[in-house]
Each structure stands twice: as structure tokens, then as C-alpha cells.
Amino acid sequence: MKTYLNIADLLKDLNVKSESIHPGFHIFKFNETSKIAADALNPHLKTFFTIDFYADNLSKRQIGTTKVEDLTNSIAFNSPLQLFSVHTSNGIPGEEGYSLLFGTDFFEPKKHQYEIQHEFPYFKLNSNPTYKLSQLDLPLIKNLFDTIYEEFKKDDSHKVEIVRSYVLVLLLQIKRVVGNATEVVQLKRYQEITANFEELILKETSKYKTIADYADQLNITPIYLSECVKKVTGVTAKKILSNYMTLRAKALLQQTTSSVAQIAYEMGFDEPTNFIKFFKNNEGITPAAFRKLP
Numbered sequence: 001m002k003t004y005l006n007i008a009d010l011l012k013d014l015n016v017k018s019e020s021i022h023p024g025f026h027i028f029k030f031n032e033t034s035k036i037a038a039d040a041l042n043p044h045l046k047t048f049f050t051i052d053f054y055a056d057n058l059s060k061r062q063i064g065t066t067k068v069e070d071l072t073n074s075i076a077f078n079s080p081l082q083l084f085s086v087h088t089s090n091g092i093p094g095e096e097g098y099s100l101l102f103g104t105d106f107f108e109p110k111k112h113q114y115e116i117q118h119e120f121p122y123f124k125l126n127s128n129p130t131y132k133l134s135q136l137d138l139p140l141i142k143n144l145f146d147t148i149y150e151e152f153k154k155d156d157s158h159k160v161e162i163v164r165s166y167v168l169v170l171l172l173q174i175k176r177v178v179g180n181a182t183e184v185v186q187l188k189r190y191q192e193i194t195a196n197f198e199e200l201i202l203k204e205t206s207k208y209k210t211i212a213d214y215a216d217q218l219n220i221t222p223i224y225l226s227e228c229v230k231k232v233t234g235v236t237a238k239k240i241l242s243n244y245m246t247l248r249a250k251a252l253l254q255q256t257t258s259s260v261a262q263i264a265y266e267m268g269f270d271e272p273t274n275f276i277k278f279f280k281n282n283e284g285i286t287p288a289a290f291r292k293l294p
Contacts, residue, residue: 024103207268
């Protein structure tokens with residue numbers, strides 16, 4: 001099972017050719033995809049958020065544990081590390097609408113994933129990931145997607161700021177539209193443990209803890225924690241923690257002037273050499289080399 005660590009990798013597998021305006025954002029029409037790679041249709045994970053607007057839909061979706069067959073005139077939410085798959089009869093999704101993708105780094109100041117899920121509860125793992133729009137709300141939401149797409153396509157030096165503003169308006173408008181209508185999905189025990197584990201990781205503002213420490217906070221054994229996480233995500237608890245740590249490390253390397261040693265200590269490593277080894281094992285290059293990338 002594939003985990004998309006950035007938006008560009010997913011766009012490549014979807015064969016979307018339009019240029020991005022920011023590494024942490026993209027929007028495309030469903031009919032802009034072609035020759036989609038199997039990894040993007042089969043169950044997979046992303047490390048960023050997506051909101052899909054379906055004006056018409058002929059294929060089935062599974063988001064987390066929720067299976068949906070009719071998404072016409074609906075919006076669907078997919079959160080980081082939430083399983084997603086598309087079921088088609090001929091390999092062609094067959095739908096009309098938009099897919100909007102954004103990472104936490106798209107906002108200024110940068111938002112933490114937990115902040116976004118707290119501010120916009122429809123992104124929480126125990127919320128229903130789809131919402132059928134009423135005839136009153138449908139044109140309003142569609143118009144916002146249309147506007148964001150049009151701004152995205154413009155050749156304008158201010159379009160990133162304008163798109164960012166419209167995305168925030170969209171998130172708030174969806175919050176207003178969905179309101180209390182978002183049903184709570186009853187999670188199974190292992191799913192609840194996994195969600196709580198990720199929430200603990202996301203709440204970290206500096207040093208990360210060990211798997212044993214997180215298990216202790218959840219009042220379970222490390223072995224049981226790993227079993228639950230593996231059952232939900234397909235990877236170990238250690239790998240989930242590593243993914244989050246790598247994402248934060250990359251953000252700190254890109255967005256701050258802190259030295260590699262300072263970042264290492266900030267993230268809880270005893271020695272900078274351990275951080276360098278960790279980063280290279282996960283990214284294939286050293287932190288210093290990553291920082292020099294264009």
C-alpha cells in the first residue's frame with residue numbers, strides 16, 4: 001500500500017499535467033486525470049488533506065471505513081493517513097467535479113494538522129467523510145470551487161494569497177453548511193486507538209516520545225498499539241511516528257534557519273548524528289543536502 005508523502009507524487013500517479021502554484025496546494029477537475037496509476041485507485045494513504053466536490057459520480061469510494069456509492073452533488077473529506085480507495089468497473093473513475101488538495105504548509109502562519117481537524121471537525125477520523133449538498137447549498141459550494149480553480153489558473157503574482165484566502169472561505173462555508181449534520185462514525189476499538197495515537201503525535205510541539213510512552217498514555221501495551229495501527233494503516237506504529245517526525249523535520253529544514261543540530265535537539269534526538277541517520281534512512285539524503293534542494 002502506497003503512502004503519498006507529497007501532493008506532487010499523487011498528481012504524477014493521477015497523470016494531472018497542470019502546474020502547481022505552491023508545493024502544499026493543488027486543484028484539478030476530475031476530467032483532467034488520465035491513465036491513472038493503480039496505486040492512486042487502490043487503498044492508499046496521504047499526508048495531506050483533500051476535499052472533493054462531485055457534480056456527478058459513477059464510481060464507488062471508500063474513505064476510512066465508510067463506503068459510498070452515490071456521491072453526486074456531494075463533498076467528501078479525506079484526512080492525512082486516512083485510507084482512501086476508488087472502485088471502478090473499467091479503471092475510469094467517471095465523474096464530474098473537482099479535487100482540492102492542501103497541506104498544513106499552505107497556510108500562513110503554518111497550521112498544525114491537529115489545529116485544522118479541531119477547527120474543521122469534518123476532517124476528524126470519526127466524522128462522516130461525505131455530505132450530500134442541498135439544492136440551496138449546492139450552487140454556493142460549486143461557485144467557490146469554480147472561483148478557486150479560476151484563480152489557480154490565472155497568471156497573477158498574487159494568486160497564491162488569493163487562492164489561500166478563498167480556500168479558508170471554502171473551509172468555513174463547508175463548516176457552516178455541514179453544521180451539526182455531520183454524523184459521528186462509530187469507530188471500532190483498534191480504529192479509536194489508532195486515531196488517539198495519531199492525535200497524541202500531532203499534539204507534540206517539540207520532542208517526540210517513544211512508542212512505549214504513547215502506549216502508556218493510552219493505557220495499552222506497545223505490542224497492542226502496534227497491532228491496532230497496523231490493522232488500520234497497513235504499517236507499524238513506529239513507521240507512522242517516523243512519517244510524522246520526517247514531515248516535521250523537513251518543514252523545519254525548509255522554513256527555519258535553525259542548524260541541523262538545533263533541529264535534532266528540538267525533535268528529541270540525543271545526538272545530531274542520530275537525527276542525520278534517521279533522516280537519511282527515511283529520505284535517502286542528509287538533512288543538509290535536503291536543505292539545499294531547490
